[in-house]
Amino acid sequence: MFIKQKQNINMKATLISILILFVSQVYGRNYQTLLSNGKSWTMVQTNTSPVHDHDAIYTCTVDRDTVINGQACKVVMRCKDGNCDKVVMMEKEQKVFYHDPNIDSFLPILDFSLHQGDEIGEWGWVLTEDEIIVNGTPRKRLFIGDKNQIACVIKAIWVEGIGSNEDCWITLFDKHIGDYSYMSECGENGKVVFTQDDFCKSEERPYMPVLAEGRLWKLSYTYRDTWQDIPDTYMTIAVAGDSIVDGKKCKKLLVDYRNLTEVVYPQYIVAYETGGRVYRIDRDGEEHLVMNINLHHGDAVDIVQTVQKEDTVIVDGIKRKRLIIDSGVDHCDGEYLYYLVEGIGMSKDEFVNLGLTDENIYFHRLIACYDNGKCVFSAADFLKEGTSGLNMPKVNCPKNDQIYDLQGRKRGSIRKGEIFIRNGEKHINR
Incomplete structure (x- = not known):
């Protein structure tokens, strides 16, 4: 009798274990580790003043295992321009810590065990949480707010297994006044698995580049004083092959002029695109950030301009992220508001206004954008009614x-x- 009861108890325990395992597999999922071997991050530290300073590129790579105070940790190498230093990180119970050698203590950086409404130290809280699927992998996503803000503003986005869009790896150690740091991309074993733009995607779809081969933009010639277009006169900018500048793979852009009274010869400029940002390289080798599709509502473009609205516009069945930017003043190009659309570019010229034309006389508006001779976007499309296609959830502030x-x-x-x-x-x- 005793043996039979014991067998029944063992059978019940086994069934309960199987049920727990089944439920966890169906309704749960494995936590995506941040500090896994082969993981790397590319960080950009951009100086907002003066604006002509170069962006600093950092790489952070999980290098090897180590043990600190009996805790299993990872050594992360942080490198810039060939100079590297190491930091020790620990990941435990869905929390990520940095080991401060000065006080021999682990300091929390990220915490993916948090939920909506939870506080983050003395400064922040979780505004909301959801799940994002990138490359077929579901990942927990937390939208972080600042307690000291009057309005309910998203200050950072944390994604499980990826990190924070607002860089915590650099700014934890190097806080520079006037600098802004962000994660450009995250890689695994040399392959990019996540980019800055993925932090706010609502669905899995590939990023649409601006500098695509076969792309051509047609722009107006408009008098600055009267805002009147010159009839039958326009400028074209065409992607015309590849180029290498300082080891960077770039695109050559052919700028041509049609029916202009003065003689202006066609010329090439060079630009490259990375992580949702487009840079132009001038004749002196200086880089200029001309477009950044990663911005969001409320973000500052510079010390004057801000993103007034963020949405999605659909043209010919293709969804594209759109930013409506408030210039803050009666801007030098004659437009108070202008638009930036993913895979298209801006409603005003940002490539050739850096000294190629007489800025005191003309400015340029986008008339149409073509792919291999087919019009895929026109000036009227900038004004189309948009949809909230980005998964930036409505936030109920605590x-x-x-x-x-x-x-x-x-x-x-x-x-x-x-x-x-x-x-x-x-x-x-x-």
């Missing part, structure tokens, strides 16, 4: 009773009759 004045400054008390802001809403202290 309540924060902090009081701010109209200038965004924290206030401990408000005088009677004074207007103040709490939880993103204006109130009057009556």
Whole structure:
């Protein structure tokens, strides 16, 4: 009898174990490790002032295993221009830590065990969470907000097994005033598996490059003082083969002019595209960032211009990310608002306005974009009604009773009759 009861207990335990395993396989999934062997990251540190300074490119690579204070860790090599230093990282229970040798302690960097509404130290919280599928692999995604912000603004995006779009590897150690650092791409065993633009994708689809072979843009010749187009006069920019500049694979762009009264000869310029950004290289070898499709609503393009809106526009059945940019002033190209569309470019010229034409007389608007002679996008398409095709979820901010004045400054008390802001809403202290 005792043996039979024991057998029944063992059988029940076995069935429960099988059931738990089955449920975990059906309804759960394996955690995607960040610090896996062969993992690498390309980071860009861009100086916002002065704007002509070069971007600094860093690479971070998981190098080898090590043990610190009895904890299994990884050595990560961080390199720039051939100079490398090492940092020690640890990943445990879906959390990522940096080992600070000065205090011999592990400091938290990322935490993928968090959920919507959870706090992050003294500075932030998880605004919302979801799952993103990239290259067939589902990954947890966290949208991070700053407690000190008046409005509910997404400050960073964390993706399981990838990291943060706002670079925590560099800025943890090197915080420079005027610099902004971001992850350009993440690789595994030499293959790129994730780019900056993937952080905000709602569906798995390939990035559409601007500098595609066979691409041609037709632009107006417009008088700056009157904003009137010169009839039958236009400029074309065509992708015309490859070039190598300082080891970078670039595209040659042929700039040509039609029906212009003065004689202007066709000429080549050089540009390259990486991680959703397009750079032009001038005659002195200086690089200029001319387009960045990775920006989002509220982001600053420079010290004046900001992204006013982000959505998706559909033309001929093709979905393309679109940014509507507020120039902040009556901009030098004559347009208060302009547009940037994935795989197309800008509604105004950003390639040749760097000294190739007389900027005091003319500016240029995009008339049409062609692929191998076929028009795929026109000026009217910039204005089409868009859809919220990007998976930037609506965020329900956790309540924060902090009081701010109209200038965004924290206030401990408000005088009677004074207007103040709490939880993103204006109130009057009556």
